[in-house]
Amino acid sequence: MTGIFTGRTAVELEVFVRKHRAGLKPFRRVVVTAAGARIIDLNRSELVFPGLSYGHPLLEPLLRLAGAAFDPATVHQPPPDPAAEREFACSARYPWGQDRVL
Numbered sequence: 426m427t428g429i430f431t432g433r434t435a436v437e438l439e440v441f442v443r444k445h446r447a448g449l450k451p452f453r454r455v456v457v458t459a460a461g462a463r464i465i466d467l468n469r470s471e472l473v474f475p476g477l478s479y480g481h482p483l484l485e486p487l488l489r490l491a492g493a494a495f496d497p498a499t500v501h502q503p504p505p506d507p508a509a510e511r512e513f514a515c516s517a518r519y520p521w522g523q524d525r526v527l
Contacts, residue, residue, distance in 0.1 A: 430474045435486050442490045445472055452515040455493045457484065459509040464491050479503045491515050 428445045432438060442464075446452075450467035461475040462484065477483055480501050488495050493513035503509045 427470045428472050438483050452491050455491050455513045457511050
């Protein structure tokens with residue numbers, strides 16, 4: 426585990442993720458449960474977000490910061506299984522050299 430988020434606002438969330446991202450490998454997935462969320466990187470290091478679960482206003486900003494692919498219409502609906510766990514793959518990346526293309 427690398428860090429635990431204790432903030433309450435979107436600005437604190439962005440500062441926390443950007444601060445810890447430098448020490449991590451590329452993000453692989455975001456796991457959301459009824460207890461909270463976790464960002465897991467390539468080496469299985471984690472950023473933990475206790476209480477940030479389904480229906481929380483910071484869930485969508487967290488998924489966007491992690492580069493996760495998700496549907497905004499259904500992201501806040503918990504799955505029907507008893508564990509209520511969902512995984513979102515982090516696949517939203519900019520292609521190399523995209524800033525050099527006119």
